[in-house]
Amino acid sequence: MSEWEGIYTIWFREALRYIRYRSRIISSIVTPLLWLLIFGTGLGSAIKFGTGITGSYKAFIFPGIIGQTILFTSIFSGVSVIMDRQYGFLKEIMVAPVRRPSIVFGKALGIGTASIIQGVILLLLSFVVGVHMTPVIFIAAFLLMIPISVGLAGVGLLIATFTDSMEGFNLIMSFIVLPMFLLSGALFPVTGLPSFLQVIVYLDPLTYGVDALRQVIIGYGALPLYESTFVVVGFALFTILLAAILFSKKEQNLM
Amino acid sequence: MDYIIETHDISKIYGDFKAVDSINLKVPSDSVYGILGPNGAGKTTLISMLCTILHPTSGSATVNGYDVMKDSKEVRKSIGVVFQSRALDDILTGREHLEMHAALYGVPKNLRKQRIEEVLDLIALGEKADEFTKTYSGGMKRRLEIGRGLIHHPKVLFLDEPTLGLDPQTRESIWDYIQKLNQQEDITVLMSTHYMEEADKLCDEIAIINKGHIIKSDSPKNLKHELKADIITMKVDDQEKFLDEAKKLDFIKNIMVVDSEIKMMVESGENLVATLVNFANKNNIMVQSIELDHPNLEDVFINYTGKRIVEGA
Numbered sequence: 186m187s188e189w190e191g192i193y194t195i196w197f198r199e200a201l202r203y204i205r206y207r208s209r210i211i212s213s214i215v216t217p218l219l220w221l222l223i224f225g226t227g228l229g230s231a232i233k234f235g236t237g238i239t240g241s242y243k244a245f246i247f248p249g250i251i252g253q254t255i256l257f258t259s260i261f262s263g264v265s266v267i268m269d270r271q272y273g274f275l276k277e278i279m280v281a282p283v284r285r286p287s288i289v290f291g292k293a294l295g296i297g298t299a300s301i302i303q304g305v306i307l308l309l310l311s312f313v314v315g316v317h318m319t320p321v322i323f324i325a326a327f328l329l330m331i332p333i334s335v336g337l338a339g340v341g342l343l344i345a346t347f348t349d350s351m352e353g354f355n356l357i358m359s360f361i362v363l364p365m366f367l368l369s370g371a372l373f374p375v376t377g378l379p380s381f382l383q384v385i386v387y388l389d390p391l392t393y394g395v396d397a398l399r400q401v402i403i404g405y406g407a408l409p410l411y412e413s414t415f416v417v418v419g420f421a422l423f424t425i426l427l428a429a430i431l432f433s434k435k436e437q438n439l440m
Numbered sequence: 441m442d443y444i445i446e447t448h449d450i451s452k453i454y455g456d457f458k459a460v461d462s463i464n465l466k467v468p469s470d471s472v473y474g475i476l477g478p479n480g481a482g483k484t485t486l487i488s489m490l491c492t493i494l495h496p497t498s499g500s501a502t503v504n505g506y507d508v509m510k511d512s513k514e515v516r517k518s519i520g521v522v523f524q525s526r527a528l529d530d531i532l533t534g535r536e537h538l539e540m541h542a543a544l545y546g547v548p549k550n551l552r553k554q555r556i557e558e559v560l561d562l563i564a565l566g567e568k569a570d571e572f573t574k575t576y577s578g579g580m581k582r583r584l585e586i587g588r589g590l591i592h593h594p595k596v597l598f599l600d601e602p603t604l605g606l607d608p609q610t611r612e613s614i615w616d617y618i619q620k621l622n623q624q625e626d627i628t629v630l631m632s633t634h635y636m637e638e639a640d641k642l643c644d645e646i647a648i649i650n651k652g653h654i655i656k657s658d659s660p661k662n663l664k665h666e667l668k669a670d671i672i673t674m675k676v677d678d679q680e681k682f683l684d685e686a687k688k689l690d691f692i693k694n695i696m697v698v699d700s701e702i703k704m705m706v707e708s709g710e711n712l713v714a715t716l717v718n719f720a721n722k723n724n725i726m727v728q729s730i731e732l733d734h735p736n737l738e739d740v741f742i743n744y745t746g747k748r749i750v751e752g753a
Contacts, residue, residue: 187546194543198532205531273527277588280493281544282516437495 191283192291199262199295203302213258213303217250221314224372225250234374240403243314248398249371251307251326252391255300255334256369260362262296263341267351285436286429293338293425300334301327316402325401329414332421333394339424346431349438369395376407390420444469444596444628445490450499451652452485459485461652462499467630467645472622474643475632476737478747482652483632484524487600490630491521504595517545520589524600524632526581530574534565534584537573538591545592555591563587563617579610583617590625597621599631603638611638618642636737648741655744663740669693670709671739674702675728676720685723696746703742705735 203209221243229242269275278288308326311318344357369391378386386392397413400406406413445467452460460482467473475483488494490501492512501508504518528537538559542552560569563583573581582602589597602618603611619642622629633639639646640660647657656663676682682702686695691712694705706712709732720727733739741747 190543190546194540198529198540201536202529202531272529273523273525274529276493276521276523276525277527277541278544280491280516280519280521281541282513282546283544284513436493 187282188284188287191281191287192294195278195283195288195291196295196298199292200298203262203295203299210303213254214306217254217307218310218313220250220253221247225314241315244316244403245374245399245405246372247307247311247314247316248326248402249369249395251304251330251398252333252369252371252395253366254303254307255330255394256337256362256366256391258300258303259296259334259337260341260344260357262299263292263338263343264345264348264351264354264357266292266342266345267348270345270349271351279436285433289342289425289429289432292342293335293428296338296341297331297334300338301330304330304334311402322402326398329394329397329401329417332414332418333391333398336390336394336417336421336424339421339428342428343424343431346428346435365389365391368392370407371395374407390416393417393420442469443467445473445501445503445630447490447501448499450486450489450496450501452482452489452494453497458652460489460496463649463652463654465501465647465654465657467628469628470622470626471644472618472629472631472642474639474646475630475649476634476636476639476646476741477632477649478634481634481649483634483649484600486649487521487598487630487632491519491598492516517592518595520592520594520597522582522585522589522597522599522602524604527585528573528581531572533572534569534576534580535560537584537588541588542591547592555593559587559591562590562621577610578606579613582606582610582614586614586617586621590621590627593625594627596628596630599629601632601634603633603635615642636741640737646737648744650741650745656740660737663737664735666740669705669707669735671733671735672704672706672709672712672716673729673731673733674704674716674720675700675730676702677726677728681723682720682725685719685725689719694743696742698742698747703739705739705743 225243225246232242234242266275305327308318308323344361368386368389370386375383375386375392393408393413393416396406396408397410397417400410400413443466445465447463447465449462449464450460451458451462463486475486477483485494489496490503490508492508492515495509503515506514506518508515535556538556539552542555547555563586565580565584568576568580573584576584586599586602603614606614615638618629621627631642643660645657645659646663648655679697679700679702683695686692691706692704693707696703713730713732717727717730
């Protein structure tokens with residue numbers, strides 16, 4: 186009972202912080218729009234897709250850009266645990282009579298909420314890229330975003346348990362976030378890639394998230410929907426449980 | 441006597457460094473207990489172990505009857521903690537901090553509003569309660585942190601250097617506040633400090649700690665009384681010569697050099713000032729200054745460690 190209260194409280198703080206940082210919300214909406222409108226239009230007018238994919242390039246990358254937004258928000262918010270530690274706020278939470286896994290769950294759900302809010306805003310802007318949005322598509326995409334964002338929040342929290350300062354931030358960006366984004370097939374179809382690249386692409390968990398979203402939103406996917414959904418949900422469970430375990434194990438080092 | 445905190449040879453060792461070395465502490469219920477020592481003496485490490493966020497290397501401790509290792513959750517429910525470093529979120533309001541804390545500590549929902557009002561009253565945040573904490577002054581932040589630590593009616597409140605970095609006026613107001621708290625609430629306060637004045641003014645009992653050891657523990661009054669001495673502080677032109685000659689004087693109970701001043705423990709010092717000046721003159725030593733003091737806690741500390749508690753102060 187009290188654990189739920191703890192999870193709720195930590196979730197609430199995370200969500201509240203997100204809403205209060207207006208500049209972050211604005212930039213995290215403008216950035217994907219720039220990708221869609223400038224990159225999407227620019228590259229879209231230069232390339233021609235093979236068979237099988239209908240619609241514009243902008244529409245093709247739209248689910249990918251949603252995935253990118255969720256990726257950036259989730260991982261950076263997860264890494265914000267490092268800031269909590271530096272500013273001492275983590276101690277206040279750690280000394281409360283709340284189990285460590287509950288802290289991780291609360292955090293992950295809070296971060297997930299922030300990412301999902303951003304994803305929803307993008308879904309509402311789908312007309313910009315000429316994607317026809319229906320209630321069914323909206324709900325399906327919304328449901329998919331939950332495990333995607335929670336799983337990536339787990340990645341962020343895992344990074345935070347292994348890093349003790351924000352100095353590693355650029356490394357995280359270069360070695361984790363950008364590769365995950367570029368390899369996810371957010372910007373290009375993953376079918377017909379050279380086989381070495383294909384292997385790496387399918388090792389990227391975001392590939393499955395983007396593919397599932399694309400399947401739902403524009404009806405094109407490289408994998409069957411149930412397969413990609415299964416991977417996405419499994420990945421979320423895996424990272425969150427692993428983060429909860431490691432957070433409990435390493436609590437002594439987190440102070 | 442009823443002890444709310446007891447430690448048994450509690451130690452924390454990092455590699456070769458003994459941050460806390462076999463400390464045995466007994467803190468009476470409803471007292472204000474001070475841990476007094478210089479920076480790096482192990483005060484924060486000791487408090488961190490008592491509030492369960494650091495595991496002892498060896499030894500054990502109970503807080504409110506619960507073992508800090510085995511029943512850490514029960515210990516956490518029994519305590520409020522104000523850390524030395526700030527633990528506030530600058531884009532939450534004071535009230536939100538209190539609400540969050542009440543929820544984390546499982547204060548029943550129907551009691552929360554009332555408790556929060558009580559605490560806000562006590563810490564006198566006024567209208568600022570609904571503003572972001574980034575707009576607070578240092579003193580307000582401290583008061584909020586102390587108030588937050590009280591929301592769940594803990595048995596023990598840990599204050600780690602509660603007035604560190606505050607201006608003298610704010611420090612006084614925090615002291616008043618801690619005194620009021622101890623009188624009004626059924627609570628034990630364990631605080632660490634390196635301000636002698638603070639320990640002297642607030643604490644019923646003090647443990648002097650240095651390099652991870654407790655050197656001495658007693659009430660401030662007894663500690664000072666125990667010296668049974670006045671302190672004569674002298675500055676002379678030829679210190680070495682004076683120290684050498686002074687060995688002949690048997691009324692000096694203890695002599696040491698602190699910050700290039702000679703400190704002597706003597707009994708009924710007012711009769712000895714003239715004697716000392718004459719003695720110096722006879723040995724061709726120029727006395728630059730001489731001062732007589734009744735002992736304070738600082739002198740107690742110097743007596744036991746031969747050092748000042750705050751270097752360079």
